[in-house]
Amino acid sequence: MSNLKHIINAQQFNKELLESIFKTADKAKLFFSQGKRTNIFKDKILATLFYEPSTRTRLSFESAMSHLGGSVISTENARQFSSASKGETLEDTIKIISAYADVIVLRHYESGSAQKASVVSKIPIINAGDGPGQHPTQALLDLYTIKDELGRIDNISIAMVGDLANGRTVRSLCYLLGKYENIKIYFVSPEIIRIKDDIKQYLTKHKIEFREEDSLQAVADKVDVIYQTRIQKERFGDRLEDYAKACGVYVINNEILNLMKDNSIIMHPLPRVNEILPEVDNDPRAAYFRQAENGLYVRIALLRMVLNK
Amino acid sequence: MSNLKHIINAQQFNKELLESIFKTADKAKLFFSQGKRTNIFKDKILATLFYEPSTRTRLSFESAMSHLGGSVISTENARQFSSASKGETLEDTIKIISAYADVIVLRHYESGSAQKASVVSKIPIINAGDGPGQHPTQALLDLYTIKDELGRIDNISIAMVGDLANGRTVRSLCYLLGKYENIKIYFVSPEIIRIKDDIKQYLTKHKIEFREEDSLQAVADKVDVIYQTRIQKERFGDRLEDYAKACGVYVINNEILNLMKDNSIIMHPLPRVNEILPEVDNDPRAAYFRQAENGLYVRIALLRMVLNK
Amino acid sequence: MSNLKHIINAQQFNKELLESIFKTADKAKLFFSQGKRTNIFKDKILATLFYEPSTRTRLSFESAMSHLGGSVISTENARQFSSASKGETLEDTIKIISAYADVIVLRHYESGSAQKASVVSKIPIINAGDGPGQHPTQALLDLYTIKDELGRIDNISIAMVGDLANGRTVRSLCYLLGKYENIKIYFVSPEIIRIKDDIKQYLTKHKIEFREEDSLQAVADKVDVIYQTRIQKERFGDRLEDYAKACGVYVINNEILNLMKDNSIIMHPLPRVNEILPEVDNDPRAAYFRQAENGLYVRIALLRMVLNK
Numbered sequence: 049m050s051n052l053k054h055i056i057n058a059q060q061f062n063k064e065l066l067e068s069i070f071k072t073a074d075k076a077k078l079f080f081s082q083g084k085r086t087n088i089f090k091d092k093i094l095a096t097l098f099y100e101p102s103t104r105t106r107l108s109f110e111s112a113m114s115h116l117g118g119s120v121i122s123t124e125n126a127r128q129f130s131s132a133s134k135g136e137t138l139e140d141t142i143k144i145i146s147a148y149a150d151v152i153v154l155r156h157y158e159s160g161s162a163q164k165a166s167v168v169s170k171i172p173i174i175n176a177g178d179g180p181g182q183h184p185t186q187a188l189l190d191l192y193t194i195k196d197e198l199g200r201i202d203n204i205s206i207a208m209v210g211d212l213a214n215g216r217t218v219r220s221l222c223y224l225l226g227k228y229e230n231i232k233i234y235f236v237s238p239e240i241i242r243i244k245d246d247i248k249q250y251l252t253k254h255k256i257e258f259r260e261e262d263s264l265q266a267v268a269d270k271v272d273v274i275y276q277t278r279i280q281k282e283r284f285g286d287r288l289e290d291y292a293k294a295c296g297v298y299v300i301n302n303e304i305l306n307l308m309k310d311n312s313i314i315m316h317p318l319p320r321v322n323e324i325l326p327e328v329d330n331d332p333r334a335a336y337f338r339q340a341e342n343g344l345y346v347r348i349a350l351l352r353m354v355l356n357k
Numbered sequence: 358m359s360n361l362k363h364i365i366n367a368q369q370f371n372k373e374l375l376e377s378i379f380k381t382a383d384k385a386k387l388f389f390s391q392g393k394r395t396n397i398f399k400d401k402i403l404a405t406l407f408y409e410p411s412t413r414t415r416l417s418f419e420s421a422m423s424h425l426g427g428s429v430i431s432t433e434n435a436r437q438f439s440s441a442s443k444g445e446t447l448e449d450t451i452k453i454i455s456a457y458a459d460v461i462v463l464r465h466y467e468s469g470s471a472q473k474a475s476v477v478s479k480i481p482i483i484n485a486g487d488g489p490g491q492h493p494t495q496a497l498l499d500l501y502t503i504k505d506e507l508g509r510i511d512n513i514s515i516a517m518v519g520d521l522a523n524g525r526t527v528r529s530l531c532y533l534l535g536k537y538e539n540i541k542i543y544f545v546s547p548e549i550i551r552i553k554d555d556i557k558q559y560l561t562k563h564k565i566e567f568r569e570e571d572s573l574q575a576v577a578d579k580v581d582v583i584y585q586t587r588i589q590k591e592r593f594g595d596r597l598e599d600y601a602k603a604c605g606v607y608v609i610n611n612e613i614l615n616l617m618k619d620n621s622i623i624m625h626p627l628p629r630v631n632e633i634l635p636e637v638d639n640d641p642r643a644a645y646f647r648q649a650e651n652g653l654y655v656r657i658a659l660l661r662m663v664l665n666k
Numbered sequence: 667m668s669n670l671k672h673i674i675n676a677q678q679f680n681k682e683l684l685e686s687i688f689k690t691a692d693k694a695k696l697f698f699s700q701g702k703r704t705n706i707f708k709d710k711i712l713a714t715l716f717y718e719p720s721t722r723t724r725l726s727f728e729s730a731m732s733h734l735g736g737s738v739i740s741t742e743n744a745r746q747f748s749s750a751s752k753g754e755t756l757e758d759t760i761k762i763i764s765a766y767a768d769v770i771v772l773r774h775y776e777s778g779s780a781q782k783a784s785v786v787s788k789i790p791i792i793n794a795g796d797g798p799g800q801h802p803t804q805a806l807l808d809l810y811t812i813k814d815e816l817g818r819i820d821n822i823s824i825a826m827v828g829d830l831a832n833g834r835t836v837r838s839l840c841y842l843l844g845k846y847e848n849i850k851i852y853f854v855s856p857e858i859i860r861i862k863d864d865i866k867q868y869l870t871k872h873k874i875e876f877r878e879e880d881s882l883q884a885v886a887d888k889v890d891v892i893y894q895t896r897i898q899k900e901r902f903g904d905r906l907e908d909y910a911k912a913c914g915v916y917v918i919n920n921e922i923l924n925l926m927k928d929n930s931i932i933m934h935p936l937p938r939v940n941e942i943l944p945e946v947d948n949d950p951r952a953a954y955f956r957q958a959e960n961g962l963y964v965r966i967a968l969l970r971m972v973l974n975k
Binding site for chain 2: 708709711713737739740741743744752753754758759761762763765766767768
């Protein structure tokens with residue numbers, strides 16, 4: 049596998065590299081889903097350095113490391129606990145931790161932190177979310193899930209639903225889809241949280257067809273993927289009526305399910321609250337828990353890639 | 358060993374299963390107390406998912422897993438840190454975590470949580486305390502300690518002392534003792550925190566002899582076991598005088614020790630505050646630290662049972 | 667290696683023992699800095715019991731254990747989470763945890779805690795800082811770094827700079843330097859945070875030459891080591907002007923660097939804030955990040971010593 053020193057953002061991956069990662073993830077899925085384990089990382093230590101909590105992301109990386117036989121040193125609240133509270137720079141912290149481990153998974157509250165860390169680190173940095181910035185491993189597992197579920201990424205139509213203005217995952221997924229052929233995107237959201245112009249410009253430049261829609265019902269029967277996201281109350285400020293209306297409108301329930309094609313899937317980066325009803329969970333098209341599981345296999349592939357094993 | 362998928366409550370264990378667990382715990386004690394370790398769990402990952410802190414319980418499970426050569430992914434404050442704070446249901450969290458590990462030890466603040474979790478989990482759930490509900494592994498280690506110290510569980514008399522109304526451990530231990538022969542229980546407590554009627558009815562139904570007593574002195578020379586518990590101030594509301602009196606009366610000190618039989622033991626689920634004086638600690642009948650150590654061996658046995666190893 | 671049951675304070679180490687530890691640390695550095703790992707501790711469990719957070723110290727011990735193939739059970743906020751909040755004594759906690767692990771690394775907010783813990787523990791206690799008391803493993807890694815960088819500890823001159831009254835590391839390092847020959851110490855600090863009399867008396871007794879200085883510039887060209895420390899604002903109370911002045915005066919920058927001898931080094935226990943400017947970092951004499959890395963090797967040596975492996 050080719051050597052990629054740090055994983056900082058979605059843009060750094062070209063199609064060839066993505067295929068290589070997905071191939072390793074496929075192998076990992078086949079092997080580890082049978083309950084097997086390896087110890088190819090018995091000599092490796094992962095440091096998870098989380099300046100804001102994200103239990104799921106942290107545990108999935110730590111589980112990936114354990115599946116590979118590696119060790120983990122962990123902090124789940126570095127902001128409060130670490131020397132950061134005494135005024136130490138992130139760069140100093142990274143320099144020190146990089147003497148204790150072989151790879152760092154970094155979660156930080158400031159955009160650009162992962163990039164800053166990678167400049168001074170002696171060991172690979174994996175960005176596990178840097179504030180409003182990027183969360184590339186989530187974008188990769190989203191894309192992998194499309195491929196894993198549908199057998200292809202080219203030639204798909206996808207509805208992205210909910211908070212498209214602020215959703216980090218939607219933005220990163222758009223960047224990655226821009227590398228594929230014959231993609232059609234429907235952006236379905238309340239007006240106040242529509243997809244931003246920079247993404248539209250990027251898609252136009254990469255000849256990705258997209259359309260903005262108000263109605264989920266209107267697109268449900270047209271798409272291969274519904275990518276649902278959580279609408280956050282705080283984005284609506286005083287306009288609580290608009291919020292309530294938005295939440296009520298963009299819900300995936302049995303009605304939407306009945307409209308959807310047989311071979312289509314529903315995805316969600318999770319956690320979900322009410323935007324997908326539990327009545328949908330047992331339908332085979334509900335792919336969001338399989339998507340979460342894929343996070344394990346994609347992270348195994350990424351750890352192997354940055355550590356050349 | 359027989360397969361028990363989840364460990365949810367004390368009632369699920371019959372006498373045969375208890376004997377089987379205790380036999381495995383005996384072997385674990387013999388083996389591990391010599392400083393030996395195995396790696397029979399080298400392919401297994403334990404997730405400890407704690408929605409409220411319980412350092413001792415968490416560390417004893419994690420130590421059990423380490424003794425068996427397994428890996429641990431851990432969260433000690435899931436309530437504050439996890440997606441729960443964003444409104445995710447426990448069921449969703451469990452579905453996701455169960456893709457990352459082979460067994461989940463769950464501590465939760467709501468009664469019934471472990472049962473709820475077990476319904477959706479693909480991997481075994483071990484209840485490490487669900488609010489006012491149950492804490493079955495504590496009850497099992499209590500019962501194991503009686504057997505380990507006295508050589509039997511049938512034909513014993515036991516004084517349960519302190520907060521009998523609210524003490525989860527006392528209630529669970531009563532359920533388990535109901536399965537044995539010729540047990541006599543003395544309930545010793547202030548009036549306000551007496552044992553509740555449901556337990557009395559259960560004991561009557563299972564032909565367990567019991568008596569309520571005001572005086573610890575009056576029963577100390579009659580029993581094989583004193584099971585002491587902490588009296589919690591908050592149970593007394595405004596009646597601080599009653600609280601102070603209760604604390605002062607139900608204390609195990611040298612005077613009580615002098616009354617006790619030579620072959621009797623003192624147990625306590627710990628932590629203790631002032632209800633057992635340090636002067637008692639060095640007496641061979643003070644079994645509470647051995648009881649805590651037994652927690653390790655019983656949890657090793659339970660992990661082996663649910664994972665069929 | 668000789669058996670040292672507990673590591674409580676700097677005074678317990680004589681010169682012979684220090685040499686033995688440094689020899690093991692040398693071997694660890696040679697071996698582990700090449701990316702190798704051992705599993706000589708595959709049967710050992712480390713419990714890190716931290717009553718106040720110290721992410722760096724905790725992670726360096728946990729990394730040391732991982733390098734040796736051992737397991738870790740960890741708590742990074744024992745004060746808030748553990749039974750301590752219910753009134754349990756440290757002694758009780760230690761007795762219980764010592765049944766779950768093979769060695770305890772203890773960080774506590776009260777001076778004397780490590781000593782108290784060692785009295786009741788069945789397994790080795792390593793003091794990772796006990797409030798205003800000691801932090802012996804930091805002192806050992808400081809001394810090791812001097813030896814590692816300069817090739818000797820005898821016959822050196824060292825400037826200790828910054829908060830000399832409150833700095834635990836400076837005090838401990840003085841104790842250890844007292845065991846060596848022909849040491850000269852310059853204490854450079856604002857008047858309000860001068861080195862205390864007990865240390866001066868100790869140095870006089872051990873025939874260590876020392877002098878108090880106001881000016882860092884005046885000593886920079888004389889010394890083999892500048893040991894810089896952070897000046898804490900809260901020590902100055904209302905005298906904010908004095909604080910600002912002190913911070914401005916005792917800064918290591920290119921000007922100081924230009925005064926320093928070619929073979930001299932700059933040390934700092936870290937975290938640093940503004941007392942060493944980033945412009946200094948790339949100079950080969952800037953030894954503070956190598957010093958932090960040495961913490962790993964010294965802690966590996968100490969774990970091996972207390973566990974006789």
